[in-house]
Amino acid sequence: MNDTGLAQIGDTLVNLCYSVAKSLTIGKMVGEKVRDSVLAKAIRSNPIYGQIGRRTDAGAAGDAYEAIMAYLWLTGQTTIEEIITILRGNLVIDDRTSRKREAEAAALAFQKLLETMASRLPKESQ
Amino acid sequence: MNDTGLAQIGDTLVNLCYSVAKSLTIGKMVGEKVRDSVLAKAIRSNPIYGQIGRRTDAGAAGDAYEAIMAYLWLTGQTTIEEIITILRGNLVIDDRTSRKREAEAAALAFQKLLETMASRLPKESQ
Numbered sequence: 259m260n261d262t263g264l265a266q267i268g269d270t271l272v273n274l275c276y277s278v279a280k281s282l283t284i285g286k287m288v289g290e291k292v293r294d295s296v297l298a299k300a301i302r303s304n305p306i307y308g309q310i311g312r313r314t315d316a317g318a319a320g321d322a323y324e325a326i327m328a329y330l331w332l333t334g335q336t337t338i339e340e341i342i343t344i345l346r347g348n349l350v351i352d353d354r355t356s357r358k359r360e361a362e363a364a365a366l367a368f369q370k371l372l373e374t375m376a377s378r379l380p381k382e383s384q
Numbered sequence: 385m386n387d388t389g390l391a392q393i394g395d396t397l398v399n400l401c402y403s404v405a406k407s408l409t410i411g412k413m414v415g416e417k418v419r420d421s422v423l424a425k426a427i428r429s430n431p432i433y434g435q436i437g438r439r440t441d442a443g444a445a446g447d448a449y450e451a452i453m454a455y456l457w458l459t460g461q462t463t464i465e466e467i468i469t470i471l472r473g474n475l476v477i478d479d480r481t482s483r484k485r486e487a488e489a490a491a492l493a494f495q496k497l498l499e500t501m502a503s504r505l506p507k508e509s510q
Contacts, residue, residue, distance in 0.1 A: 266415020269420050270400040278458070287454075292484065303385020328413075347423070352447060 259326055264332075265309025271331055272297065275338055276332030276364065280343035284303075284353040292368075300368035306376050323372070326379065335378045344349050346369045387451055388459075394450030396456055398423065401464055402490065405471035410479040418494075420446030422487050427452075430459035432502050438493045449498065452505065470497045 277290045300318035301307050310322050330336045348367040351360050403416045424445035427433050436448050456462045474493040477486050 260412055261415030263415055266408060267403050267407070267413060268401065270396055270403060274393070274396040274400055277396060280395070281389065285385055287389030287393060289396060328502055 262321075264328045265321040265325040267332070268321075268326070271327055271338070271341075272324055275341040275345055279342050279349055279367070280351070282342075282346055283323075283349050283351060285295040286353060292364065294322075296365045297323035297368055300372055303369045304372050304376060306372070306379070313384030320344065323368070326372070326375070330375055331376055336375060341371065342376055388447075391447040391451040393458070394447075394452070394454030397429050397453055397464070397467075398450055398494075401467040401471055405475055405493070406477070408468075409473055409475050409477060411478060418490065419487065422446075422468045422491045422496055425426070425491040426498055429495050430498050430502060434497070449494070452498070452501070455503055456501055462501060463493035467497065470500055 267376045272292050273290060278288055281287045289301060294316045298316035300324040301319050306326075307319070307322075327336075327341070331338065331341070345367045348370040350366075351362055351363045355363065398418050399416060400496050402418050403414060407415055409481040420442045424442035427449040432452075433445070433448075440486045451468070452464075457464065457467075471493045475489055476492075477489045481489065
C-alpha cells in the first residue's frame with residue numbers, strides 16, 4: 259500500500275465518488291476534494307490501520323486510504339457506483355451544513371465505506 | 385454546459401480516466417492531471433465547439449470539455465470503463481515520451497473520445 263501512483267489514482271477516485279455522493283445528497287452539482295485529515299480519521303478508526311505499518315501524519319494515512327480504494331477498484335472488487343452508493347447512504351449533510359460538520363460527516367461515511375471494503379483485502383501474511 | 389459543479393466533477397472524471405489509461409499504456413501506476421490546454425485543443429477540433437458559445441481561453445474551453453464528459457457519465461450515456469478504453473486505444477505514448485509529446489498525444493486521444501461521444505449529446509435547438 260505504499261505505491262505513490264496508486265495513491266494518486268485513489269485520490270482522484272475518492273474525490274470523484276465523494277463529489278457525486280455529495281451532489282446527490284444536497285441536490286446540486288459540486289466538485290470536492292476530500293482532505294487527507296478526513297481520510298486519516300476514517301482509516302485510523304479501522305483495525306486495518308494497525309496492519310499497514312507505522313504512519314504518523316495525516317498525509318500518509320490519507321494516502322493509505324486512497325491506495326486501498328484504488329486497489330479494490332482497479333482489481334474489480336468494487337465499482338464507482340458501489341462506492342458512491344455507500345458514501346451517499348452514510349453521508350448525513352445538507353446544503354447548509356458547515357465545513358467543519360461536513361468534514362466529520364464525511365469521515366464517518368468514509369469509515370463506513372472502509373468497514374464494508376476491508377474484508378475484500380488480502381489477509382495479512384502471518 | 386456552463387455549470388461550474390459539473391465541470392469540477394468532469395475535471396476529476398477526466399483526470400481519473402486519463403490516469404488509468406496512461407497507467408495501463410505505460411505499465412506503471414501514475415496519477416495525472418490533464419491540463420486545460422490539452423482539453424481545449426481537443427474540443428476546438430470538434431464541430432461542437434461552435435455550438436457552445438464564444439469561448440476565448442483554454443480554461444473555459446477545457447471546462448466545457450469536462451462538463452460534457454460529466455454530463456454523459458452522470459446521465460448513463462457512457463461509463464468510466466468506456467472512456468478509459470477509448471483513451472487507451474488512442475493514446476500513443478510510452479514511459480519515455482516527453483511531456484510535450486505526451487500533451488499532443490493526449491489531446492489527440494481526447495479528440496477521438498469527443499468524436500465518439502458527441503453524437504450522444506442533445507442536438508442544438510434550432
